[in-house]
Amino acid sequence: MSMRTDPSICQGQDRHVTLVKRLTHALSHKGLQVAYQPEFDLQTRQLVALEALCRWRDEELGQVQPDEFIKVAEAHGLIGRLGEYVLNQTLADLPVVLGRWPHARVAINISGAELAQEDFALRAHSVIQLVDPDLVRHLEVEVTESISNCALPNMLRNLETFRASEMTVAIDDFGTGQSNLARLFQLPFDKIKLDRAFVEGIENPMAAAIVSALVTLTQSFSRTLVVEGVETPAQLSQIIRLGCNFAQGYLLCRPTLLGELPDTMPWPL
């Protein structure tokens, strides 16, 4: 008799095992791709940054969503290798990016597990130095607001190291964590990326009031505010009306492979 009692759990376990195996393979065989999603200055309409986003289409599994494979990578100690993979690809792509947008930055997402490592930023910095020291000021790191308190000293040290080496530090998915605002603004960062939940509800006066207050707050702390997840022309005009200067979202441009990014972006307004 089979040991399998609940077929849905077993299916889940089988998929999990396959995912770990295939992801390990993809990491050592250049099987992942990096797509880039632009961020724009809403006043000048210039592309100011490109967020590097890992994509995976596997021969056996087909397209695997980042939410799923990032969780697997985190649970199986593969997140460090995934981070390295994206950093290396980004460094390889940066000369092409700068050839097209000389002032742009490329942003990479850093996981909490990486940030909790004492010497993470120093190691990343030495990888960049080996490739081309000049690229460091064109890099940005995105860290999520919801990082555990126990890792705080290492996180702070890493963020300080990044900023000291001229990288930009952005707080990602802002507004979804439970952070104490006063404490958050003491962190060493340059920029806030407002979670897309705010723009989704922007027709709600409360969400609009929060966005407007954040525009003022970030300005008074000399930080940049970027609105993420802009999907409709109505949302875009509303955030412009509320004083937001930077945005990212499917309306402006979807994550796209580097060679396929258009020279001129279609502007809905």
Ligand code: G
């Ligand atoms: O957490 P972070 O902001 O790094 O998440 C980036 C993810 O959000 C990417 O997977 C990207 O494809 C997705 N994304 C980017 N722009 C939009 C958007 O306008 N709407 C939605 N729903 N998702 C988006």
Ligand code: MN
């Ligand atoms: Mn991000």
